[in-house]
Amino acid sequence: MTTFWLLAPVMVIAALGLIFAxxxxxxxxxxxxxxxxxxxxxxxQGAPFLFAVQIIVYTGAIMMLFxxxxxxxxVDSSDAVRETISGQKLAATVIGLLFGITVVLAIGQxxxxxxxxxxxxxxxxxxxxxxxxxFGKYVLAFEFTSALLITAALGAMVLAHAERLTPRxxxxxIAARRMREYAESGRHPGPQATPGVFARHNAVDTxxxxxxxxxxxxxxxxxxxxxxxxxxxxxxxxxxxxxxLETEEQRxxxxxxxxRGTDGFGGEK
Amino acid sequence: MFDLMWLLIxxxxxxxxxxxxxxxxxxxxxxxxxxxxxxxxxxxxVVLFVRLMGEDAGHRSQAVSLFTWIDTGTFHxxxxxVLDQLSGLFVLLITGVGTLIHVYSIGYMGHxxxxxxxxxxxxxxxxxxxxxxxxxxYLVLFxxxxxxxxxxxxxxxxxxxxxxxxxxxxxxxVVNRVGDIxxxxxxxxxxxxxxxxxxxxxDAAAPGAGDSVTTALGLLLLLGACxxxxxxxxxxxxxxxxxxxxxxxxxxxxxxxxTAGVYLVVRSNAIFDASEVARTAVIVVGLVTLLAxxxxxxxxxxxxxxxxxxxxxxxxxxxxxxxxxxxxYAFAVFHLITHGFFKANMFLGAGSVxxxxxxxxxxxxxxxxxxxxxxxxxxxxxxxxxxxxVPPFAGFWSKDKIIEAAFGENLWVGLGALLGAGVTxxxxxxxxxxxxxxxxxxxxxxxxxxSPRVMTWPLIxxxxxxxxxxxLLLGDWITEWLEPVVGHAEHHELAVPAIVLTIIITAxxxxxxxxxxxxxxxxxxxxxxxxxxxxxxxxxxxxxxxxGNEVNETLVVRPTRHLTxxxxxxDGMGIDGFVxxxxxxxxxxxxxLRKPQTGYVRSYxxxxxxxxxxxxxxxxxxxxx
Amino acid sequence: MNEYITLSLILFTIGAVGVLVRRNAIIxxxxxxxxxxxxxxxxxxxxxxxxxxxxxxAAFFVMVVAAAEVVVGLSIIVSIYRARRTTSVxxxxxxxx
Numbered sequence: 001m002t003t004f005w006l007l008a009p010v011m012v013i014a015a016l017g018l019i020f021a022x023x024x025x026x027x028x029x030x031x032x033x034x035x036x037x038x039x040x041x042x043x044x045q046g047a048p049f050l051f052a053v054q055i056i057v058y059t060g061a062i063m064m065l066f067x068x069x070x071x072x073x074x075v076d077s078s079d080a081v082r083e084t085i086s087g088q089k090l091a092a093t094v095i096g097l098l099f100g101i102t103v104v105l106a107i108g109q110x111x112x113x114x115x116x117x118x119x120x121x122x123x124x125x126x127x128x129x130x131x132x133x134x135f136g137k138y139v140l141a142f143e144f145t146s147a148l149l150i151t152a153a154l155g156a157m158v159l160a161h162a163e164r165l166t167p168r169x170x171x172x173x174i175a176a177r178r179m180r181e182y183a184e185s186g187r188h189p190g191p192q193a194t195p196g197v198f199a200r201h202n203a204v205d206t207x208x209x210x211x212x213x214x215x216x217x218x219x220x221x222x223x224x225x226x227x228x229x230x231x232x233x234x235x236x237x238x239x240x241x242x243x244x245l246e247t248e249e250q251r252x253x254x255x256x257x258x259x260r261g262t263d264g265f266g267g268e269k
Numbered sequence: 270m271f272d273l274m275w276l277l278i279x280x281x282x283x284x285x286x287x288x289x290x291x292x293x294x295x296x297x298x299x300x301x302x303x304x305x306x307x308x309x310x311x312x313x314x315v316v317l318f319v320r321l322m323g324e325d326a327g328h329r330s331q332a333v334s335l336f337t338w339i340d341t342g343t344f345h346x347x348x349x350x351v352l353d354q355l356s357g358l359f360v361l362l363i364t365g366v367g368t369l370i371h372v373y374s375i376g377y378m379g380h381x382x383x384x385x386x387x388x389x390x391x392x393x394x395x396x397x398x399x400x401x402x403x404x405x406x407y408l409v410l411f412x413x414x415x416x417x418x419x420x421x422x423x424x425x426x427x428x429x430x431x432x433x434x435x436x437x438x439x440x441x442x443v444v445n446r447v448g449d450i451x452x453x454x455x456x457x458x459x460x461x462x463x464x465x466x467x468x469x470x471x472d473a474a475a476p477g478a479g480d481s482v483t484t485a486l487g488l489l490l491l492l493g494a495c496x497x498x499x500x501x502x503x504x505x506x507x508x509x510x511x512x513x514x515x516x517x518x519x520x521x522x523x524x525x526x527x528t529a530g531v532y533l534v535v536r537s538n539a540i541f542d543a544s545e546v547a548r549t550a551v552i553v554v555g556l557v558t559l560l561a562x563x564x565x566x567x568x569x570x571x572x573x574x575x576x577x578x579x580x581x582x583x584x585x586x587x588x589x590x591x592x593x594x595x596x597x598y599a600f601a602v603f604h605l606i607t608h609g610f611f612k613a614n615m616f617l618g619a620g621s622v623x624x625x626x627x628x629x630x631x632x633x634x635x636x637x638x639x640x641x642x643x644x645x646x647x648x649x650x651x652x653x654x655x656x657x658x659v660p661p662f663a664g665f666w667s668k669d670k671i672i673e674a675a676f677g678e679n680l681w682v683g684l685g686a687l688l689g690a691g692v693t694x695x696x697x698x699x700x701x702x703x704x705x706x707x708x709x710x711x712x713x714x715x716x717x718x719x720s721p722r723v724m725t726w727p728l729i730x731x732x733x734x735x736x737x738x739x740x741l742l743l744g745d746w747i748t749e750w751l752e753p754v755v756g757h758a759e760h761h762e763l764a765v766p767a768i769v770l771t772i773i774i775t776a777x778x779x780x781x782x783x784x785x786x787x788x789x790x791x792x793x794x795x796x797x798x799x800x801x802x803x804x805x806x807x808x809x810x811x812x813x814x815x816x817g818n819e820v821n822e823t824l825v826v827r828p829t830r831h832l833t834x835x836x837x838x839x840d841g842m843g844i845d846g847f848v849x850x851x852x853x854x855x856x857x858x859x860x861x862l863r864k865p866q867t868g869y870v871r872s873y874x875x876x877x878x879x880x881x882x883x884x885x886x887x888x889x890x891x892x893x894x
Numbered sequence: 895m896n897e898y899i900t901l902s903l904i905l906f907t908i909g910a911v912g913v914l915v916r917r918n919a920i921i922x923x924x925x926x927x928x929x930x931x932x933x934x935x936x937x938x939x940x941x942x943x944x945x946x947x948x949x950x951x952a953a954f955f956v957m958v959v960a961a962a963e964v965v966v967g968l969s970i971i972v973s974i975y976r977a978r979r980t981t982s983v984x985x986x987x988x989x990x991x
Contacts, residue, residue, distance in 0.1 A: 116945025
């Protein structure tokens with residue numbers, strides 16, 4: 001009994017969390033708490049098999065499925081703030097309270113307190129007793145559940161399957177289309193020149209150069225052209241690069257040739 | 270042989286249907302098929318008529334029953350046709366004049382791209398008209414009656430792109446419906462009183478029926494006849510009907526269909542013989558129409574409308590004659606036939622003139638056409654001489670006899686008919702002077718020319734018939750021929766010898782001619798119609814068709830419109846109010862019920878949960894109790 | 895004995911109210927699982943009370959059915975999310991006009 005009184009408040013609070021949790025993940029966790037507590041209550045009540053099944057099927061499989069779908073749909077897909085149906089919450093609360101109080105009172109009136117207990121039934125172990133019932137008295141229902149599970153699996157596959165609406169383009173199709181366009185409108189069949197081809201820089205703002213040295217506008221992103229950020233004027237850069245690559249001897253010779261005494265370094269040799 | 274009379278109707282009907290169904294491929298030769306069908310019908314009609322003449326006088330009414338049309342309870346209608354002396358003459362008139370007009374139309378409608386359809390309608394008209402005259406049962410007659418009405422509607426509105434033509438067709442249709450109500454009621458009354466609508470049976474039963482029954486029948490049939498024959502007070506549609514192509518005016522609105530009313534009165538002679546009141550009503554209607562039509566004819570400047578007024582007037586003569594009883598039936602039919610000849614002739618002549626004048630119908634734009642259109646002038650002239658009643662042309666013989674019989678009935682009726690003859694001479698002379706004589710008044714860009722031969726030959730044929738139509742009266746042939754159908758006429762002794770009356774009539778006619786000549790030769794004729802304010806009140810009234818349309822507007826249309834408005838209001842407020850009110854309440858209830866249906870699954874779940882709570886409460890209550 | 899059943903009923907009621915007030919379809923689903931678990935607790939408790947294992951067998955079957963239900967239900971949620979980019983049960987309210 002101690003177990004029950006420990007777990008019952010936890011379960012009620014967790015169940016209420018299902019109603020009040022803002023985020024769906026919190027609700028799922030609250031539900032998991034309820035389910036595990038339930039499993040313990042099953043074990044307490046002489047149903048060890050159901051205890052295992054509850055943990056494996058519900059907490060293990062079903063709750064994982066819920067979380068999986070939650071992740072798929074988006075974790076933060078919380079309820080819209082505004083209530084769509086006016087008075088729904090109030091009416092639901094009122095009716096819920098009415099129902100709950102009524103049934104609780106009714107149970108107190110109708111359910112007798114005499115408890116037989118499962119001592120006899122679990123004589124050979126709980127799974128054994130259950131198996132006798134399942135494969136004896138309830139074997140037909142058991143077989144029907146297998147059909148149900150297969151149908152559910154097939155149904156889920158059908159529902160989750162997205163039909164392809166347009167035919168898939170193979171590489172051959174794309175190539176044929178490019179050649180056709182080339183024949184019809186003269187559009188170049190190959191890829192566009194990327195920025196920086198033949199140019200000094202390979203940054204995206206540097207146009208590719210044609211063999212005659214003129215920049216190719218179509219190699220740049222239109223937005224760069226639009227914003228006026230195209231890099232132009234390479235002459236200075238050439239000098240800088242040349243300077244970096246020259247050996248000291250070459251630099252001296254050049255300085256001497258260019259006119260001695262024009263800078264601090266000239267005239268030494 | 271007489272079993273074949275159904276072919277008379279079937280041939281043009283089949284041809285008409287064929288032309289309507291067959292597509293554009295038949296545009297090239299459709300008109301030939303139509304004409305051939307009409308001609309075939311005519312040939313068959315002639316053969317049958319000759320056979321009829323060969324029979325004994327007692328066996329000249331040949332009846333054929335094709336099949337039982339309606340057989341419900343005590344009501345039994347055979348699809349029966351009767352070829353007798355009266356219908357035989359009509360068959361010849363309809364198919365003969367009809368064929369000539371078909372031929373004429375080949376030329377007249379030559380440039381119309383819907384010519385094939387036109388011929389299909391003409392054929393349907395011929396078939397319906399033959400059904401009308403051959404019918405052996407009033408219901409079969411009604412079938413033909415409505416058939417010609419339909420054909421008339423289709424042909425008046427043939428140029429449907431003209432709003433005026435479409436309106437005229439609608440007007441003719443609506444006014445005819447008023448007459449048809451009379452006709453339908455008459456047939457119902459026949460069935461209620463005699464248990465049959467077969468013409469022979471009704472004829473046999475009519476003399477024994479009560480005076481009130483025959484009077485009611487006679488007045489109802491007269492209403493029908495007024496509608497179809499454009500008699501006062503249902504005359505207003507005929508002048509507007511001139512919107513149709515001219516061959517239509519000639520065939521339907523001059524020669525044949527409009528005379529169906531006269532045929533109906535003559536055919537129902539047993540009923541009219543039994544009712545003095547109905548006959549007097551026929552005389553009054555005929556006399557009033559005769560004078561009204563002549564009056565309108567004097568005032569109209571539109572050549573077709575002037576002729577239409579004349580048609581009204583001449584049919585008035587026939588009605589008058591038919592109202593005179595056995596003394597007049599034969600002359601009514603005789604005048605009907607001669608009128609069919611010369612009026613068709615003149616309408617076709619008018620069509621020929623219009624054809625040469627770029628479809629202008631305004632007589633004041635004509636003048637001096639006799640040299641331009643010699644054949645038209647000559648044929649029209651023969652028709653003119655015939656209609657005003659110059660001896661020895663056809664109209665003289667028939668009109669003379671009618672006026673003579675009218676004097677035999679009543680002095681005032683005779684004087685009215687005599688006055689009509691004088692006015693007829695006046696307006697026809699006026700028409701001749703304005704159109705063919707006098708000086709030229711057409712614009713320079715108009716080039717009057719004679720019509721093609723396919724149009725002039727029918728004119729010549731009809732003109733010849735107009736000239737010699739009087740031959741039917743030779744040796745009183747027509748009266749003796751029709752005697753078995755219409756009964757024997759008591760010969761009235763007049764106060765003056767017949768020859769004196771004839772001289773008086775001819776003198777009055779000449780007076781009319783002279784008056785017209787004096788009036789219209791005296792001064793140059795204006796090329797434009799003088800304004801209403803500058804002409805006499807008589808001319809003004811004539812131009813406005815004696816205010817017939819205004820009378821209809823005031824007495825019929827406006828009250829009906831008010832009634833309709835009231836009914837619409839009643840419908841909207843009362844009936845619709847109830848029905849839509851009911852629907853509205855249902856809608857409101859639904860709105861109320863809709864509220865809980867938010868579509869949110871949670872609110873449904875809440876409802877369910879509430880239900881569970883209630884069920885638990887109930888269970889608890891039951892258990893504790 | 896009554897206290898186990900009472901706990902079961904309280905958990906069941908909390909689960910039912912959770913179904914009604916939460917809008918995230920996954921959490922609604924969790925609440926349904928909570929309700930199923932509450933009934934399982936009742937089954938096990940009654941099993942003990944009556945002294946036979948039929949109640950435990952029933953709880954076992956409930957678990958199997960719940961597993962199948964969760965598989966199908968979650969795949970429905972995933973496909974709805976793929977089509978609508980939302981898991982709110984209120985967005986799937988097209989039955990309303």
